[in-house]
Amino acid sequence: MNFRIAPCVAFAGVTALAVMGNSSYAADATPEPALYSHLETFHGNVCAGSIFGARLGIAAKEALKEAGGTGRFTARYYDLSCPVDGIQIDAGTTYGNKALSVQDRDEHRLVLTASKNKRAVEASLTKKAEELGLKSRDLGEKAKALPADSPERVKLEREIEDIYTRLKTAPTDEVVSIALLTASQGRR
Ligand SMILES: [Zn+2]
Numbered sequence: 001m002n003f004r005i006a007p008c009v010a011f012a013g014v015t016a017l018a019v020m021g022n023s024s025y026a027a028d029a030t031p032e033p034a035l036y037s038h039l040e041t042f043h044g045n046v047c048a049g050s051i052f053g054a055r056l057g058i059a060a061k062e063a064l065k066e067a068g069g070t071g072r073f074t075a076r077y078y079d080l081s082c083p084v085d086g087i088q089i090d091a092g093t094t095y096g097n098k099a100l101s102v103q104d105r106d107e108h109r110l111v112l113t114a115s116k117n118k119r120a121v122e123a124s125l126t127k128k129a130e131e132l133g134l135k136s137r138d139l140g141e142k143a144k145a146l147p148a149d150s151p152e153r154v155k156l157e158r159e160i161e162d163i164y165t166r167l168k169t170a171p172t173d174e175v176v177s178i179a180l181l182t183a184s185q186g187r188r
Pocket of ligand 1 (some may be wrong): 046
């Protein structure tokens with residue numbers, strides 16, 4: 001996949017602020033607004049990538065629970081970028097608690113494995129989500145080239161905001177694809 005999420009904040013050794021325990025999500029695993037405001041504080045700004053991470057993390061966690069995964073859940077993500085922060089916020093898997101590892105392979109997919117019975121799920125972005133992510137990045141670049149507070153820039157920024165809102169609130173299956181993995185796939 002050659003989809004690239006706009007790098008906005010370098011992943012700089014996250015230490016504190018790991019949120020543990022129950023995250024808040026609605027029945028269909030759509031994150032609640034409180035989670036996003038927490039994510040914004042944690043990540044330093046709002047971006048498509050961190051929202052993607054939150055969506056992938058919650059969807060994967062719910063899917064693994066449904067698949068009967070037992071024991072502690074551990075996460076592996078295959079790109080070192082913004083989504084990692086979203087995953088840390090909501091999947092209970094953080095860098096600090098050693099339940100998250102990252103391999104920088106330029107692949108936006110999350111594998112969540114249940115430590116006890118080794119069940120595993122893979123969450124990736126839908127084509128639609130990728131397209132919206134790319135669009136928000138392109139609009140952002142256009143906006144940056146315009147004078148601050150110019151009507152054109154304000155309009156673009158509103159469009160970006162609308163995309164973020166959609167990515168935050170869309171039904172899970174519009175944003176995330178889930179696949180059940182065999183135990184050996186889970187260890188990749
Ligand atoms: Zn970001």
